[in-house]
Amino acid sequence: MEKRFIELLCPAGNMDKLKMAIRYGADAVYCAGQHFGLRASSSNFSNEELKEAVEFVHAHGKKIHVTCNIIPHNEDLVGLEEYLVYLESIGVDAIIVADMGIFGLAKRVAPKLELHVSTQASTTNFMTVQMWKDLGAHRVVAAREVSIKDLKEMKDKVDIEIESFVHGAMCIAYSGRCLMSNYMTGTRDANRGQCSQSCRWKYSIVESNRPGEYYPIEEDDKGTYIFNSKDLCLLGHIPDLYEAGIDSLKIEGRMKSVHYVATVAKVYREAIDKYLEEGENWYVRPEWIAELEKISHRPYTEGFSVGKANETAQNYGKSSNTQTHDFIGLVEGYNVEGGYAELEQRNNFKVGDKVEFCQPKGPNVEHVITKMTDVDGNEIDVAPHAQMKVHLYIDTPLEPFSMMRRECKVKEEA
Template sequence: MKTMTKKPEILAPAGTLEKLKVAIRYGADAVYIGGNRFGLRSRAGNFSYDEMKEGVDFAKHHHAKVYVAANMVTHEGDEEGAGEFFRTLRDIGINAVIVSDPALIEICAIEAEGLPIHLSTQASATNYETLNFWHQEGLERVVLAREVSMEEIKEIRQNTDVEIEAFIHGAMCISYSGRCTLSNHMSNRDANRGGCSQSCRWKYDLFEIPRPGEQTSVLAGDPVEDFSMSAVDMSMIRHIPDLVENGVDSLKIEGRMKSIHYVSTVSNVYRKAIDTYCRDPENYVFKQEWENELWKVAQRELASGFYYGTPTENEQLFGKRRKIPAYAFIGQVLEYNAETQIATIQQRNNFGVGDVVEFYGPGFTHAYQTIEQLWDETDVPIERAPKAMMIVKMKVNTPVKPFDIMRKKK
């Protein structure tokens, strides 16, 4: 008989304050964000100290946590100001920092005493001896390398008391995570200091050059097959029991630069699946609708990464690919009048009369309908809502709630 020991944390990405609030409303127990320094997403919507404070207050109100990623690899001079940075995070109320560089770990431990430190996946922790080493150094959690298998997680859990965090959904590196320098060479942007240009996602060709000035593609054919180093994305929605039963404490979703549509959908799905399993492990049944929901925000094919064996060419973007259904985030519910069935919507993308739309909300609620009438905020009838962030009203036959999201298939 299966017994539950501990429900794992769902840890969602939050590239902006708005995404932080969305992630928590849609089921995340914790979010990870970036500050203006020391992180690996220099182009994400990194947080100011004031935004961090507002995010921490919101999270506390919803019994959630906020972690800050400060996981860059420092070169000489990069660590300047780190002590003050970490002290400020501690005083704001950040729950932990995610760090990979030993220099930053030491600075944080000495100059910001009391601020918990988690080891970043960039440090490539793949065995329990490594976890125990960092535990002895005062770290309370280690984010495992994406290359760790499920069998290795089982062994790690049996030999250490440190908290284990593991990725369960999102983009994968084609190189060993945290060790890639393609971007450095190809675009002079340092991947390990926040500037990755994702060179592995580019399209490549292979040429024969018989003499200077002449080149012929050796990949030419029908159909043309672009050379690719691009990995498919990870999804562990089918394997929740393995993650929980092998003692993973925190289930991490990748994507601080992803959209509100992505953050809300993925958090919502994993919240539903994990709650369903933990409520009754013995009678748990995977629901295909959960995976179908993830496909609505997928950008690439989905696979289970390294958890059940080394990825093959089937986990790279070669050959004919599955056609991924494209959905657009078109609005967010601000208010709903149950008597009139009129919803007030903040527009996020163009939509209009005749469109078939879907509403979804926290708790995995869904409703579909065709838009029959639209009014602007002054109650004037309109055919479409083309202006960004405009306020519109429409009749919604199924009750919806504030912060529910409206989308449509492209």
């Protein structure tokens, strides 16, 4: 089939995640500085780190987008002009904006920056897409409440880039514009980057005349998580999104782990590339689904992709994530003569453990640890110390930045 480029856009909550996203197949990454983004509790990037990030991404021939997507109050605008000028000066490819004031300021003071309209702007129809184009936007990130059919109509009627979320956490609020966090905490405004995830909390009913007496909303002694959305997964709709003309497939998850970012990037990279190669013969590989189960996630849903979401898009029983594998080591290199992988420990592992290596490009490699040493060549039975360097003996050469994982009991994480 004739190939049209479609971008895989991955999250980067810090430098490690950014680099792993690029190494595992992202065409572009999105990240935030320490102000003006919607993930204030993420580690984010200092100005110096943003410059380093731009240099790394561009050295790999990829792109970097920076979020400036808060809904600002007057006091939030302090330093914004200087920040936008700085982003332009270091070569950031685009900024993601939800607010008209920030949009207008960026056009005036940093005209070389591409302007991408955030999903927070709730763009759900082609007339709004046309308006954003007329104002000077280069790309519109569609609202998550839009179906693939509607995305296609937007693309057909307006000649502009369209970006769509395909994987990751969903928000109970319309386009993520939530007031619940601020209401429940009094201080943490989700629209200014401080979401408390109130929708994931456990709720019961209290009758005003009976304070302290809690009644479950469902007939269940555990209560219910009535606002808790499942995670989005549109892996199976890659052909539909491609044929709809979508320009960028976006992965959610700047707050997620290195393991999550790398794994999801690799799965979607392989799936996109296979579709471009196979066309109508493409199908979802079971191993892709298996990989997406290994990372921390909630049950998956297709959201609004084929119509309005119904009750099956919510996870009423619990709010925690589950995962089946732990990330326990990072391969820094492979010594061919010695026959060992040079590892950095990320979690305790020992001789006898059955592990697998997820490689940036190659297939997964399974292995039972039979021998390992410290960097001085002394045999060890266990690697207990955080980030300690280990030589793990394995006959199969491994790619640098491969992740060593170990199956675990299915864990639940808040």
